[in-house]
Amino acid sequence: xxxxxxxxxxxxxxxxxxxxxxxxxxxxxxxxxxxxxxxxxxxxxxxxxxxxxxxxxxxxxxxxxxxxxxxxxxxxxxxxxxxxxxxxxxxxxxxxxxxxxxxxxxxxxxxxxxxxxxxxxxxxxxxxxxxxxxxxxxxxxxxxxxxxxxxxxxxxxxxxxxxxxxxxxxxxxxxxxxxxxxxxxxxxxxxxxxxxxxxxxxxxxxxxxxxxxxxxxxxxxxx
Amino acid sequence: xxxxxxxxxxxxxxxxxxxxxxxxxxxxxxxxxxxxxxxxxxxxxxxxxxxxxxxxxxxxxxxxxxxxxxxxxxxxxxxxxxxxxxxxxxxxxxxxxxxxxxxxxxxxxxxxxxxxxxxxxxxxxxxxxxxxxxxxxxxxxxxxxxxxxxxxxxx
Numbered sequence: 001x002x003x004x005x006x007x008x009x010x011x012x013x014x015x016x017x018x019x020x021x022x023x024x025x026x027x028x029x030x031x032x033x034x035x036x037x038x039x040x041x042x043x044x045x046x047x048x049x050x051x052x053x054x055x056x057x058x059x060x061x062x063x064x065x066x067x068x069x070x071x072x073x074x075x076x077x078x079x080x081x082x083x084x085x086x087x088x089x090x091x092x093x094x095x096x097x098x099x100x101x102x103x104x105x106x107x108x109x110x111x112x113x114x115x116x117x118x119x120x121x122x123x124x125x126x127x128x129x130x131x132x133x134x135x136x137x138x139x140x141x142x143x144x145x146x147x148x149x150x151x152x153x154x155x156x157x158x159x160x161x162x163x164x165x166x167x168x169x170x171x172x173x174x175x176x177x178x179x180x181x182x183x184x185x186x187x188x189x190x191x192x193x194x195x196x197x198x199x200x201x202x203x204x205x206x207x208x209x210x211x212x213x214x215x216x217x218x219x220x221x222x223x
Numbered sequence: 224x225x226x227x228x229x230x231x232x233x234x235x236x237x238x239x240x241x242x243x244x245x246x247x248x249x250x251x252x253x254x255x256x257x258x259x260x261x262x263x264x265x266x267x268x269x270x271x272x273x274x275x276x277x278x279x280x281x282x283x284x285x286x287x288x289x290x291x292x293x294x295x296x297x298x299x300x301x302x303x304x305x306x307x308x309x310x311x312x313x314x315x316x317x318x319x320x321x322x323x324x325x326x327x328x329x330x331x332x333x334x335x336x337x338x339x340x341x342x343x344x345x346x347x348x349x350x351x352x353x354x355x356x357x358x359x360x361x362x363x364x365x366x367x368x369x370x371x372x373x374x375x376x377x378x
Contacts (some may be wrong), residue, residue: 003228003262004362007235012262035377042274045281056284059261064375068368075261077282091287095260175377183373194366209329 002097002193004070012073013189014095015182018120019102020112021053021081024141024172028102029060029076031175032182054080057092066190074186081116090123098189099136100181102172103158105148110157117158131161135188136223137181138167143211144174151208167208176211229362230355237351242267245344249337251328252311256348258321259283264352273327282315282325303341305334316341319349331357 004011017025026046033044040063047056058078066072079089101120103113121131140154149157151169159167166184168177242254246268249256253268255275261283266275278327290300314326314337324345326337 003230003258003264005230005235005263005265006362007230007232014262032375036375037378040375042277045277047284056288057280059277059280061274061280062375066370066374067364073276073324075276077280087291091284094283094287095258095262110270179373179375179377182375186374187369190369191361194369 008071009069010071010073011067012075013097013186014075014077015098015100015185016093016096016190017076017100017102018089018093018116019081019139019141020104020116021083021107023081023102023109023113023116024139024170025081025102025103026052026054026058027141027172028100028170028178028182029058029078031172031178032062032076035179036062037177053087054078054192055084056080056088057158064186066186072190076182083115084121086119089119090126093123093127096124096127096129096134098185099134099183100139100140101136101158102139102141102170103154105140105142105154106145107147107149108130113158114194117139135185135192137165137185137188139170139172139177139181140167140208141170141172143169144171151210155208169208169211171211177209180209229373230264234351234355237307238265238348239267241347241351245326245340249328249340250332251324251326251337253327254344255282255325256318257283259287260324261323264322268327278325279329282313284321284322286315286317303338305338307334314338314341316345316362318345319352322349322352324348 002011002013015029019025029044033041042061045059049055060076062074064072077092079092101117124134138159139187140151155167159165168181170177170181172178231302246254253270255278256264257262259281261280263275263279278364289304293300293309306313311327314334316324318324326341329336
């Protein structure tokens with residue numbers, strides 16, 4: 001749950017990166033930590049196993065001035081993707097304000113993507129939050145690999161609800177669209193709390209934002 | 224449009240008053256009140272040596288993890304946790320269903336003293352937070368106050 005402190009003029013928001021195991025959630029946070037201005041971030045904390053698999057969560061605090069007169073603190077978390085850690089995912093989702101759903105674009109991961117998204121819906125429902133109410137965006141990660149599903153198929157499988165959300169083709173290892181998706185979910189989140197509208201006026205149409213053509217030659221752009 | 228729960232300057236001053244009194248009596252270095260999602264609600268004391276945001280996230284995780292441990296022995300949760308270091312220690316206790324209080328202290332005091340005073344302080348904080356939620360004031364802002372430029376830049 002977001003909270004505002006009028007004395008320190010700070011607002012806090014919690015954004016959770018959710019998705020199946022090995023889809024690139026931690027890589028997203030690692031890239032953001034590496035590339036953002038160090039003055040605007042804290043340390044990246046990873047509670048991982050010896051094999052670098054997320055055991056509890058990764059955590060990265062970011063600061064920005066986005067609302068006149070207030071420092072906005074965005075707290076980025078990842079969940080452990082492995083199926084057995086569902087209790088941990090529920091704990092990390094507590095008080096969540098926004099979600100970046102990270103899907104693995106490889107064909108063989110499609111079932112895991114769908115299961116993980118369903119698991120997200122279920123875990124939000126346990127907190128009395130509907131997926132249709134919470135600000136979220138979808139990432140189609142690993143667009144640089146060979147065996148990937150086309151974006152229109154991913155959109156059909158994972159972003160086919162009544163209200164389609166913004167989606168991004170992402171290569172988290174090189175950072176393609178990592179910041180774009182973070183900025184998108186942050187803007188949607190801020191506008192949820194603003195007086196005039198629920199959606200940013202300059203919101204792009206709900207289609208997958210492609211990676212730059214120079215990075216991925218073979219894959220077509222948006223749906 | 225949704226309103227963000229808001230702590231006014233007066234609310235923060237009231238909380239600070241309770242926390243300052245606790246730190247003085249318990250001779251601890253820092254105390255932080257957080258919600259169970261890891262958000263900082265209030266903090267008081269020497270914050271120069273650590274990132275309070277990270278302490279809050281990890282403490283909320285630690286408290287949540289041990290809740291499962293407590294259930295295995297028939298408890299709802301552990302009301303308090305103590306992490307003992309060589310020179311610095313952390314004591315955490317439950318304030319209410321949504322809130323935890325963290326205290327960082329060193330060799331000037333003892334865990335017994337911190338534990339003793341934290342119990343009454345937690346009650347005071349819970350009472351204050353309850354009155355805030357009852358009188359509840361939310362905050363929202365104009366869309367024009369929100370920057371339209373990308374918030375975070377890839378440097």
